[in-house]
Amino acid sequence: MDKFVITGGKPLNGRIAISGAKNASLAIMPATFLAPGAFHLTNTPNLRDVWTLSRLMGAMGAHCELNDNDLFVDTANITSFEAPYEHVKKMRASFHVLGPILARYGEARISLPGGCAWGPRPVDLHLKGMEKLGAEITIENGYVNAKAPNGGLRGARFHFDISSVGATENVMMAAVLAKGTTILTNAALEPEVTALGRMLVKMGAKIEGIGTTTLEIEGVSELKPVNEETIPDRIEAGTFLIAAAMTRGKITIDNINPYHLAAVIAKLEESGCEVDVNGDSITLTMTESPKPTDITTAPYPGFPTDLQAQWMAYMLTAQGTSSITDTIYTDRFKHVPELLRLGADVEMADNTAIIKGGKKLSGATVMSTDLRASASLILAAIVAEGRSEILRVYHLDRGYDAIEKRLNLLGASIRRENTEEF
Numbered sequence: 001m002d003k004f005v006i007t008g009g010k011p012l013n014g015r016i017a018i019s020g021a022k023n024a025s026l027a028i029m030p031a032t033f034l035a036p037g038a039f040h041l042t043n044t045p046n047l048r049d050v051w052t053l054s055r056l057m058g059a060m061g062a063h064c065e066l067n068d069n070d071l072f073v074d075t076a077n078i079t080s081f082e083a084p085y086e087h088v089k090k091m092r093a094s095f096h097v098l099g100p101i102l103a104r105y106g107e108a109r110i111s112l113p114g115g116c117a118w119g120p121r122p123v124d125l126h127l128k129g130m131e132k133l134g135a136e137i138t139i140e141n142g143y144v145n146a147k148a149p150n151g152g153l154r155g156a157r158f159h160f161d162i163s164s165v166g167a168t169e170n171v172m173m174a175a176v177l178a179k180g181t182t183i184l185t186n187a188a189l190e191p192e193v194t195a196l197g198r199m200l201v202k203m204g205a206k207i208e209g210i211g212t213t214t215l216e217i218e219g220v221s222e223l224k225p226v227n228e229e230t231i232p233d234r235i236e237a238g239t240f241l242i243a244a245a246m247t248r249g250k251i252t253i254d255n256i257n258p259y260h261l262a263a264v265i266a267k268l269e270e271s272g273c274e275v276d277v278n279g280d281s282i283t284l285t286m287t288e289s290p291k292p293t294d295i296t297t298a299p300y301p302g303f304p305t306d307l308q309a310q311w312m313a314y315m316l317t318a319q320g321t322s323s324i325t326d327t328i329y330t331d332r333f334k335h336v337p338e339l340l341r342l343g344a345d346v347e348m349a350d351n352t353a354i355i356k357g358g359k360k361l362s363g364a365t366v367m368s369t370d371l372r373a374s375a376s377l378i379l380a381a382i383v384a385e386g387r388s389e390i391l392r393v394y395h396l397d398r399g400y401d402a403i404e405k406r407l408n409l410l411g412a413s414i415r416r417e418n419t420e421e422f
């Protein structure tokens, strides 16, 4: 078990390159089940979640090998249609294997993912979509048993009651091999969904409307393996931009698609940052105390829920009161009690946090509860006076590749230590 020891008070300045997007990898990796053969997924981030999914796919017969940021996947010899609980419980995105396995083999037995640190994460939309494509779904002993009709899945119209990244990805992957036409409406627009759609088309799928909320999919009989580059991680990029803004530093981030961060850049500018966009680089300069700036999360292209906790840490340094409302997850505020330990003044009212910024933050020992909450604690500790310890950083390692090394390169003082403390 590792912890971080952080000495706060130093501004972050410098230049870093952004990694491949975790949430893109967790969509395009399962897609390799749709076509037998060898795939080369470049710019794959070296993350715990990628290793977890690789192990699950390996248990099902795929061969996965990650060398630096090159992921080689061979799905020629799939031996099992089952995704066991021991894997799925570690990472809910394992559930994304349902659609491709069902589409290619006509049957699948996938453990229900269960909840996560901040509450229930239902998969009803995934299952309703599969049923609309003709699958027979039963749930027993914590597993989803899915069976395609004789002749395979059939194209259909399906409307997502709410915008869902994972459900859109799962149902899209099931539909590309279904017989006939599938029309998906209210499909999610996140860049990771668009990236999956583009890879499926490269594999031979027929999909119209990629990047819009209406996807028209003409099923094909087979797909072929491809090589694909993973898009950059907009959430990692936003985390670094916010870190520089909080410390009144100057940072340039490379290998990013600025359009993926339009809502975040707008809010950073509203708070007083100077942001320059130049091709696939973004430079942020902050020389003053930030203005209190309210955010409300929304599906893409709105402000991402995955940067909500980081924004809260940022608003602790603003002179005045701001609010954060998360409309995607109403209970994704496990970071608040830990931030209070650092001296923050935050009050909750349902799914809205009221932040009274400007209070002096002082170092303390705090506990990571989930991936993005942990990022929020690091950012707060970087500006807090004195020494902080952050326990259970394995949460961070799920979604950030060596974040302490990269923040230290920018001027932070973070030391990773092994500990028996839990």
Ligand code: EPZ
Pocket (backbone or CB within 6 Å): 022, 023, 026, 093, 120, 121, 122, 123, 124, 125, 126, 127, 162, 163, 164, 165, 166, 167, 188, 192, 305, 306, 328, 329, 371, 372, 399
């Ligand atoms: C993806 O999760 C991301 N994970 C999450 O990032 C991100 O927070 C989330 O999208 C929202 O942007 C991956 O891509 C691996 P959803 P996902 O389905 O697909 C409800 C991170 O930190 N819903 O878009 O699980 C759901 O409860 C992670 O990197 C249903 O009701 O999210 C939520 O309120 C955390 N029924 C809303 O939809 C369903 O069947 C959006 O969830 C599915 C979802």
